[in-house]
Amino acid sequence: MIDDVALLEAWRDSLALSALKAGEQVVILNGWDRPARYKAVATLAARQLGAVVSYVELADPDHLPASVLPLLRAADLVIDLVFVHDPQLHAVRAADGTRVLLVLEPPEILLRLRPSEADKRRARDAEARLRRARIVRVSSAAGTDFSFAIGDYPVSSQYGYADEPGHWDQWPGTFVYTFANDDAGDGRVVIDRGDILFPFNQYAAEPITLEIANGWINSIAGGFHADMMRSHMASYGSRDVYALSHLGWGLSPNARWDVLGQYPSGALEGQDGRAFAGNFLFSTGPNDIGGGTRTTPCHIDAPMRACTVELDGTPVVELGTLVAGPALAAE
Numbered sequence: 001m002i003d004d005v006a007l008l009e010a011w012r013d014s015l016a017l018s019a020l021k022a023g024e025q026v027v028i029l030n031g032w033d034r035p036a037r038y039k040a041v042a043t044l045a046a047r048q049l050g051a052v053v054s055y056v057e058l059a060d061p062d063h064l065p066a067s068v069l070p071l072l073r074a075a076d077l078v079i080d081l082v083f084v085h086d087p088q089l090h091a092v093r094a095a096d097g098t099r100v101l102l103v104l105e106p107p108e109i110l111l112r113l114r115p116s117e118a119d120k121r122r123a124r125d126a127e128a129r130l131r132r133a134r135i136v137r138v139s140s141a142a143g144t145d146f147s148f149a150i151g152d153y154p155v156s157s158q159y160g161y162a163d164e165p166g167h168w169d170q171w172p173g174t175f176v177y178t179f180a181n182d183d184a185g186d187g188r189v190v191i192d193r194g195d196i197l198f199p200f201n202q203y204a205a206e207p208i209t210l211e212i213a214n215g216w217i218n219s220i221a222g223g224f225h226a227d228m229m230r231s232h233m234a235s236y237g238s239r240d241v242y243a244l245s246h247l248g249w250g251l252s253p254n255a256r257w258d259v260l261g262q263y264p265s266g267a268l269e270g271q272d273g274r275a276f277a278g279n280f281l282f283s284t285g286p287n288d289i290g291g292g293t294r295t296t297p298c299h300i301d302a303p304m305r306a307c308t309v310e311l312d313g314t315p316v317v318e319l320g321t322l323v324a325g326p327a328l329a330a331e
């Protein structure tokens, strides 16, 4: 049972961290065919902060109608409850400075992972480390030994709130990532038993071994989940599905690796899995959100436990534990 007052407080704190101020315009986006789970609480929280709230039900979150765009341009903060994938939203952010906060996860996860300024400090610190690096090496006792060159694509992070003009973020979740340079990435990635496979929303039942050369996955070997991954990727009929997507590590101290098994498939968006502190988040497919040319919709996120991540030889994660940046214990 979720305490409605606690949820309202959490929303108000989250919107305050998103720099929402009296008189600002908020637009809440939801799908017409889904329950408006957070419409009321988001509206109350925004109004408590003195903001002016409008609400739009979208027929198709992948295609924003032209009639909605002026509303988004006029907004200071968009609260996205449906996950809009239309690039026009990002064009509005860039041109007009509209901030966007995506919120999808169940209320108890929002409460457990209330964002904080410490999350942003940790994210910014990790960004700076990653921006200075040129070679990332990932290794594990399970057999991962994988290196990739970086520097040609931007470094980004999420920290759970949208406080700066044009910033997009998601509550909850703190992690950092970039993209391998074109044709970079060599070695072996072993997604171990218990690592997570999105969008399947499953834990790998057996190790999956990926052989990677020049930034391309050449083979996928293992048991049932390797078969599923191969079959799923082949169904898109595109070479780009075998490329690398965002690569980085998780920074959320309260995110939990183990929650996936407690929910029916589809009930979670998966931010716990992507953000739990010290995971190496491997992913496949598109790199267009980093400015690259690959746009394939086939995208697998695989948060991996017990990896060591080194930046130019200096570890930031050792055996799945953060070893660089602001100490988690200090919070």
Ligand SMILES: [Fe+2]
Pocket: 246, 283, 299, 300, 301
């Ligand atoms: Fe992803």
